[in-house]
Amino acid sequence: MTALERFPRRLTLVTGHYGTGKTEFSVNLALALAAEGARTALADLDIVNPYFRSREQRCLLEAAGVRLIAAAQALADADVPALPAELHALLEDRTVRGVLDIGGDPSGARVLARYRARILKEDYQLLYVVNARRPEVRTAERSVEYLRGIEAVTGLRCTGLVNNTHLCGETAPEDVREGAALAEEASRLAGVPVVCHAAEARFQDQLRDLPLFPIEIKMKKPWE
Numbered sequence: 001m002t003a004l005e006r007f008p009r010r011l012t013l014v015t016g017h018y019g020t021g022k023t024e025f026s027v028n029l030a031l032a033l034a035a036e037g038a039r040t041a042l043a044d045l046d047i048v049n050p051y052f053r054s055r056e057q058r059c060l061l062e063a064a065g066v067r068l069i070a071a072a073q074a075l076a077d078a079d080v081p082a083l084p085a086e087l088h089a090l091l092e093d094r095t096v097r098g099v100l101d102i103g104g105d106p107s108g109a110r111v112l113a114r115y116r117a118r119i120l121k122e123d124y125q126l127l128y129v130v131n132a133r134r135p136e137v138r139t140a141e142r143s144v145e146y147l148r149g150i151e152a153v154t155g156l157r158c159t160g161l162v163n164n165t166h167l168c169g170e171t172a173p174e175d176v177r178e179g180a181a182l183a184e185e186a187s188r189l190a191g192v193p194v195v196c197h198a199a200e201a202r203f204q205d206q207l208r209d210l211p212l213f214p215i216e217i218k219m220k221k222p223w224e
Contacts, residue, residue, distance in 0.1 A: 001211070003029065003033050003036055003213075004036050004038060006213065007033070007195075009123050009124050009125040010094060010096075010097055010122060010123040010124065011091075011097075011100065011125070012029065012097075012099050013102055013112065013119070013125070013126045013127065013156070014101055014102060014162075015102040015103070015127070015129070015150055016128050016129030016130065016131075016162075017129075017137045017143075017146055018108075019134050020130060020134055020164055021129060021166055021198070022102075022129040022164070023046060023053065023054050023101050023219055024164070024215065024218060025198050026054055026099050026100075027054050027060075027101075027219065028215040028216065028218065029099050030042040030066045030099045031060075031218075032213075033097050033099070034066045038097040039095055040065070040067070040096065040097045040099070041066065041067040041068070041090050041096050041098050042054055042061060042066050042069065042098075042100075043070070043084070043087055043090060043100045043101065044068065044069065044101050045087070045101060045102050046101050046103050046108060054068070054070075054101045054219075055068060055070035057218055060218065069084050070084055087115070091119070100112075106149040106150050106152070106153040109150045109154050110154070112153075112156060113154050116154065116155045116156060119156065120156075125160060126154075126158045127158070127159070127161070127162050127195060128143075128150070128158045128160070128162070128192070129162045130143050130162070130164070130165070130183050130186060131163075131164055131165045131179060132163075132165045132175070132178045132179040132181075132182040133167050133175060139182075140185035140189055144186050144190045147186075147190060148190075158190070159192065160192060160193055160195035161187055161192055161193070161194045161195060162194075162196055162213075163194065163197040163198065164179070164197075164198040165178060165179025165180075166199075169217075171199075171200065173203050173206040173207055176197060176199045176210070177207070180194075180197055180210060183197070195211075196212065197213065198212075198213045198215050199213075199214065199215065200216065201214035201215065
């Protein structure tokens with residue numbers, strides 16, 4: 001299944017607890033959509049205590065034809081609530097597929113509340129990334145509690161879950177499967193379907209039975 005088929009909505013809003021890998025997923029999704037011929041923009045809205053920033057991959061994204069929407073360069077390293085004006089253009093231009101990388105907690109997701117009325121008029125999906133290796137959300141109950149907090153703040157309903165369980169460079173297929181079990185239980189509790197399981201492309205043979213979204217690690221720590 002292609003990325004355009006798996007993620008058919010014009011706007012894909014990606015959220016989840018910090019450290020779950022939502023920025024990694026957002027970058028890979030934007031690159032996949034662009035590779036399949038879609039006019040694509042990635043909006044970096046992770047402006048409240050971000051761990052990894054999609055704007056760090058500006059050169060990679062722009063070389064692939066992805067338009068990056070982010071705070072001004074002077075604010076690129078600042079954790080301040082300053083939203084790029086270009087976001088309005090993305091919401092209005094229905095010829096562009098937009099991926100919005102949202103802050104990793106209810107406070108970070110608060111930026112969406114400002115655009116709720118506009119987003120509700122669009123063809124959108126709100127994806128919640130889960131990672132069974134994150135201590136704060138390693139149970140289905142805790143993951144759903146966190147999800148409900150984000151929904152309450154944004155006024156938007158989650159439409160799908162993405163299992164992105166990983167241990168950075170130490171990830172093994174077994175970790176992805178553990179995350180799959182967590183995602184399925186969270187799906188049952190929340191009444192929200194699991195859209196896919198994000199995993200490095202090198203694991204495809206070992207995880208053929210799962211609906212995989214293959215990724216390549218783009219977001220790395222400075223010493224890697």
